[in-house]
Amino acid sequence: MALDEKREKSASFTPMMIEEDAALRNGSRGLSGQWADAVGVRPRTTERHITVHKRLVLGFAISILALLVVTMIAVLLSVRFEECSTAAAADSPARASGNGSLPGAARLNHDAGEPPGRQEEAPGEEEEWQRRRQPPPWTQLRLPRHLRPLHYNLMLSAFMENFTFCGEVNVQIECLNASRYIVLHAHRVHIEAVQVAEDKLSGAVRVSSFFLYPQNQVFVVVLNRSLEAQRSYNLKIIYSALIENELLGFFRSSYVLHGERRFLGVTQFSPTHARKAFPCFDEPIYKATFKISIKHQATYLSLSNMPVETSVFEEDGWVTDHFSQTPLMSTYYLAWAVCNFTYRETTTKNGVVVRLYARPDAIRRGSGDYALNITRRLIEFYEDYFKVPYSLPKLDLLAVPKHPYAAMENWGLSVFVEQRILLDPSISSISYLLDVTMVIVHELCHQWFGDLVTPVWWEDVWLKEGFAHYFEFVGTDYLYPGWNMEKQRFLTDVLHEVMLLDGLASSHPVSQEVQRATDIDRVFDWIAYKKGAALIRMLANFMGHSVFQMGLQALKKVGKFVNIQEVMDQWTLQMGYPVITIMRNETADNIVVISQEHFIYDIDAKTRDPDLGNNSYLWQIPLTIAVGNTSHISSEAIIWVSNKSEHHRIAALDETSWLLGNINQTGYFRVNYDIRNWRLLIDQLMRNHEVISVSNRAGLIDDAFNLARAGYLPQNIPLEIIRYLSEEKDFLPWHAASRALYPLDKLLDRTENYNIFNEYILKQVAAMYLKLGWPTNNLNRSLVQAAYQHEELRREVIMLACSFGNKHCHQQAATLISDWISSNRNRIPLNVRDVVYCTGVSLMDEDVWEFIWMKFHSTTAVSEKKILLEALTCSDDRNLLNRLLNLSLNSEVVLDQDAIDVIIHVARNPHGRDLAWKFFREKWKILNARYGEALFMNSKLISGVTEFLNTEEELNELKNFIKSYKEGAASSFSRAVETVEANVRWQMLYKEELFQWLRKSLIH
């Protein structure tokens, strides 16, 4: 699953309007137109291995066997595919006696949101367990282990005219220990009938009662007699449910084609939502085979993990698609869709058919061709890298308008939100192309790592997500060898990004224990993805990349994980990360003291929280180190630091040479030095920065800004470091600086003296802005490969220049917008469109806002739609911002997942921060109802709206707000409080120090 990346690529800073710009507005119109309880080390559970779908041969054998068994059951029990809604109301399978029964045809009469089928618990059952002094098996958080599903036969009928569906599921289950109970997951489905039969001829096992237990989202069948161990049974359930207008389970969304609204139904089951679509053993450990059939109107088509085997047309305009049986798999990456999309296809050299399905107009325009093309190449790449062929006969990529995540890796049917897969080459920027590419690389990695090899329980999600996130960079390097993604871009986009989050006392270990279904969504956060990826990269680097690859191949083949976990335990079970401090001995130059401590932005947290303050946090740190002087750097040496403080002798270290730690920033930690060493490093950067590697230049910038933010370093050091940037021709250090400046900018953007900071940054940017200039025309696609570094650098510098109020940059943006409005031809270079739109909206009058708003409605290209919408949030007109906020909740205007971006972007705008914060509080009930279950979206919203609040008053508002809404999103809110507290604290302690230095420096 790919979360929606928050890669800061658009005009992240709200353009600062300097006085001269007022002229633009008034004059040259011409336009008129985790949590806290997981702190510390916790004991491991015993299940820390990875289940492996055994070799293909074995899989086939099992499939064939299962197929035979199922055919036998089908024949013996005459399981037919009946239209379940009527079957349920009629006589068909034995309905449970007593309290299980509810009126039939429930598919039309239960309300959305309300769990249907509130069958009460069987009386007496609870008491019997009380007598036995044991908790009933359905009250436990995990499914009881006495049953195991072997195969599912799932037959669905989808009624798109009233958004309901009904289903009949036949589960072949193996009984491991005798029991009278069958407990499996089901949530928000209406159970209509249940039948249990023994495999062979012995016939039915009478059902005494059945009921839903919504607290655990399980369904319980109580039998008249015990199921016997070592036997297998068939469980048949007939049920119905809604195709709801939400984001999880089997849900619907829509799009407009030729003025007509069309609907589609699609699934999102990961992590725990398959149970909303059919009763099942919804834990990843229960791998089974699936045979799915979907009945739908012939005007639609249906898709699932496997190809359609046969389609049976009926006279009344309905058709039933029978899909081939899947290999063994878990429920969370099962999928289906009912839509009227069209497709284009390609075939890999090993014969895998890849199709991209999307709305017909997008397919016709060729918007899916890029994705299709790289998917074919990536399948070949992974087959070669893992030395395991792709396991299914086909892979469909489905582009849907609405989705809670960027994408989901369903085996053979991966689902993507349109913005992360469709690409119109004539109007997409490089960063958009990069986003699309990386999401596809990620999901394809999961076809092996996740789908073929699956973590047994959710605490190990970081492994599959960390790998897939890491491979986004490795796979993109395969497609674009010159881009150096793994060595460079990884640092800014993953390492620096996650160290911001993981430096909070409210962070959590990357491997988190979860039990309750409603908590499982929590594990899909940036800590799991990005810290997971950063740890895996650290591992790959100290193992060596080829050994690492061999380890992965062995894992795929044998299913054993090469003891990585033992090596990594300290890193995965402790939250946070260390800061290493290297201090030179004043008297003997070649002796250094190396110490480690837990890095925390809010140092006071250690005194408030004894757990944090007791110094128990220690890591085994592979510290690489090198010594350099004006023209030369030594080769690196590795020191394993495992104590609080250690003395080491460093050869060739003298008075004029500097030390550099964490070579190429492969390690997941920060490095601090004594001030003298920082000064020597700054000197080196000013004289000849190329002695230090690109990744270390970026690393020094990020470490310095963050060490200063947390109070480990004087505020002027990071600002002095970025002075060398006027000579920096590489993209990465600029990108690191831009990202590090971003939170600082947000801390200062509403302060009185903001212009001093602004002026200083502008001064550092001016020379490079002048040197690089603006792109003159749009990039030829064939040049993308070569031009990436240069174009991305130019874009970054233009963004900084326009954001901090470079006059020329503002003029240029205004001219480009005016030209567009007067000629109605958009000649703005693709790579800087977002910067130009945002700058234009913020500087120019309301007509420009209206113009962009109109373009937002009329464009059909998703990449363009996204940046137009974001540009609207750049206005400094509070009425317009309010209007936009209110419109954002109208799903017809702004898609559900985009509404969050609108609110967050308004909060980044200093003129809109309080509006977004107020809007968020007023609409919290609506927002929480809409996104609460898709926890990742909710926490993205909460952190986006609150992270730049920085006054006492706002902190109190936040605390009071949380008090009045106790339920839900607790970990996001505690993170928010900590962040705002740290912001307030920084303002109090360091703001003045920073301004003082800036004033002094600007005079000289």
Ligand SMILES: [Zn+2]
């Ligand atoms: Zn993923």
